[in-house]
Amino acid sequence: MYTELTKKLTLVLGASRNPDRASYQAIKLLGQFNIPVIAIGNRSYKDHELNIISGMPEDIGPVHTITLYLGPLNQVEYYDYILSLKPKRIIFNPGTMNPELADLAQEKDIEVVEGCMLVMIRSGQY
Numbered sequence: 001m002y003t004e005l006t007k008k009l010t011l012v013l014g015a016s017r018n019p020d021r022a023s024y025q026a027i028k029l030l031g032q033f034n035i036p037v038i039a040i041g042n043r044s045y046k047d048h049e050l051n052i053i054s055g056m057p058e059d060i061g062p063v064h065t066i067t068l069y070l071g072p073l074n075q076v077e078y079y080d081y082i083l084s085l086k087p088k089r090i091i092f093n094p095g096t097m098n099p100e101l102a103d104l105a106q107e108k109d110i111e112v113v114e115g116c117m118l119v120m121i122r123s124g125q126y
Helices: 022-032 072-084 099-107 117-122
Strands: 010-013 037-040 051-053 065-068 089-092 111-114
Touching (some): 010 022, 099 111
Parallel strands (some): 010 037, 010 065, 089 111
């Protein structure tokens, strides 16, 4: 299981350094499962355990999964960026489902999943 997961570079979009936020918990859980993660938030932050970058970095390697922690209105500015990364799938976590982005992704043969990434990892569905 771990070998398969370690190949799934995951981009957490809407990352937060607040431990109470689901995106923070997702970053930590991905690390526990040795899943490579890139965290993008509205502000950069780095300490010995957490690295959040801002902006839309291009040279990040092949992204397998983008997991969204941004509401639909805040996703609009990222549409082109998300699609340009050509992920295998996009996970719309609770409160982030966006039919417009989902349709754009499906047109590009990107799998769309509406669910909770935390539950998916813990239950072996990731």
